[in-house]
Amino acid sequence: MVKKIKLLDETLRNAQQSLWATRMRTESMLPIAEVIDQAGFDTVCVAAGVTFESAAMFLHEDPWARQRLLRQRMPRTRFDVLVRARNLWGWKAQPYDVQTLFLETLLRNGVDSFKLFDGLNDLRNMAYLLSEGRRLGFMVKGFVGFNDSPAHTDAYLARKAREFVDHGVDAMVISDSPGVMKPERAYSALSAVRAAIGEMELHFHCHTAAGLGRDACREAIRADVDVIWTAARPLAWGSALPAARDMVAMARDAGCEVDTDDAALAVIDDYFYWVAHKEGRTVPPEKPFDEAYYKAYVGHQIPGGMISNLVQQLKDRGLSDHLPAVLEEAGRIRAELGYPHMSTPFSQFVGVQALMNVTQGTRYATPPEALRLYARGAFGEHIAEMDQNIRDLLSQGLPPIDPLEGLDQPILPKIRAEFGPFDSDEDLLMFLFMHPAAYQDFHKNKKPILELPRLHPVAALSQEVMARNLSHFEMRKGDAVSLKLSRA
C-alpha cells in the first residue's frame, strides 16, 4: 500500500509567530481562507497562547472573532490550537475550572482539536486537559518537545509518547522546535516513537533556522510519520518551518501519496507573497545546513526572539561584547537545571539567569523567585536531574512543591465577583490572558475586523500604479492580460 502523507498548515500560527512577530491581521487571512479550506490540509492551526495576547494588544483585534470568521469561511477543515499544558497560554498555572472554560470556549468558537504541550513533558501537568478534551469531543494530540541534550534520548522520547498514548490521546507530535535534529537523528527518534505508539497518527514539526528541516522531514517520512507541519512559502523556511509545496514534492519523490490540491496551494503561496509585500516582510530563502550556526546555537538553544531581547539588554548596559559569554553560560545553566525545554517560561529562566550570572560576576546571586520554585519541582518533574549543588542553593532547604497543588480550587466565581460582570466567557478569558491595564486598553481600542475581498492581481496592480506619479502605464503579459493606464 502506498504511504499517505498529510500536511498540517501553520501559516496562520507558528509561521507568522516565527517570522512576523504574530502581527498578521485577520483582514489578511480572511480573503484566502476559502482557498485554504479547499487545499486538502489535514488541519489548520489557528492559535496558540501568544496569538490571543498579540491580536488584542498589538492589532486591537478580538481573537475569538477571528476564529469564528475563519470557521465561517472554512467549514471543511479541522482547526487546532497549541495549548501550553496547565498554563494554557502564559506563565501561570490555571486552576481546573479555567482549563475547562478555555476548552469549552475554544469548541464554541470553531476549534475541534488541540495539541497539548508541557515544557517538562510532565503528563501530570496535562492529564486534566487531556481528559476534559476527550470528554468535550476534541481530537487531542500529545506533543513531546525535543531539544538536543543528553537527556532527550530516543528512549526518552518513545517513553513520553507512550505515556501520552496510555493517557488516551488521538495522535502524537514530535516537535524539534530549536531545529537541531540532524537527519539521522530524525530517523532514529521517530522510528523509536513509531515503535512505541503502534499505528497511531504521528506528526513531525521542526523549525528550519539551521537548515536541517528538509532533510529531517525526509527522514521523518522514512520513519513512517503521517503528518508534516508546513507553511505557505512566503512564511516558510528561515526561522519558521518547511514550505508546503516543497514538502508535497519531496513526499511524492519518496513515493508517497499526498492528497493536496496543488493549484490551491499555488494560489495560497501567491496570495501571501502579496501580503508580505504590502506588510514589508522579507521572504526568507531556504538555506542548506549551516554548520557554523548550528555549532554556535546547539549549546544553549535559546529561541531567536529571546536572543534579540538578550542582545538589547546587554546593549542597554554597554555590555554588548558579553553576548558570547552569556550564551555559553546559558548552555551551562541549561545542563544544571536538567535540560528543561527551551521555550516559555524555561528559556527565560535560562536566559535571564545567564545574563545575571555574567553581569553580576557571581553565579545565582539573586535568582528570580520562579527559578527557586522550579528547583523545588513546582513546574513539574525535571527532565534530567538538576545539578545537586545548584538545586540546594536555589531551594534553600525548603521542601518540594507539588505542581498540582491548589489547581482543584475554583477561581472563576471569585474572578466574576471581583472583576465582573463580563460580556461573555470569551471576554472573561481575555481578562485572564492579559494584565488588567492591557485588558482595559483592549476594550477601549478594539477595532472591527475588516472583511475585504481578495483583489484580482490586475486590480491590485492598477491601484498601486494609480498611487504613483505616472502619466502613462502599459503592461501586457502574453496574449492573456493587457493593461493600459494614461492620465488625462
Place this chain on the structure above:
Amino acid sequence: MSDLTYQDVIRILTLVDQAEGMDLELTMGDLHLKVVRGAGHHPAPVPAAVAVQQTGVAKGPAPATAPDAAPTSRPDLTKFPDALPVLAPMGGMFYAAPAPNQPPFVMVGQKVKQGDQLGIVEVMKLFTPITAEADGEVVAIAVDNQQTVARGDVLMLIAPAQQG
C-alpha cells in the same frame, strides 16, 4: 491561478520603483512593460493603503516609562551617611508592591529584618525579589514604583540596627 499573479505584480512594481525618475520600456519573455513618468518626476509616493497599514503595525503598546515617570520626590541620599544602600542586582522594572492594588513591601521609617522583602526587579517577566541584607530601618526610598532601574542603582537606604 490567474494569468497575472501577485508575484508578477510585485516584480512589475519593483521594476517601476527601481527606475525612479526614469521612463521605462521593457520586453522580457511574454511580459511587456512601458512606463512614462508624470511631468514633475516626483519620487513615487507610498500608496495610501500601505501607509495606513504600516501605521497600524507600528502602533504597539505605549512605552511603559512615559516622560512623566520622573521620581515624584527623589530624596537626598547624602543625608544618611551611615545607611547601607540597597542596590539593583540587575537592570529592569522596579516594583515596590507585590501586586497593583496592594501596599508596598516597605515604607520609609519601617523596621526590617535581614531577608525581609523590600521590592521586586522584573526583567523579561521574571521577578527577582530584593531582600534586606541586614536588620535595620528604611530611611530613604530612591525609586518609584514601576520605575526602570539600571544595575547598581541605589533603590533605598537602610540604617543598620544598633548592635547588641
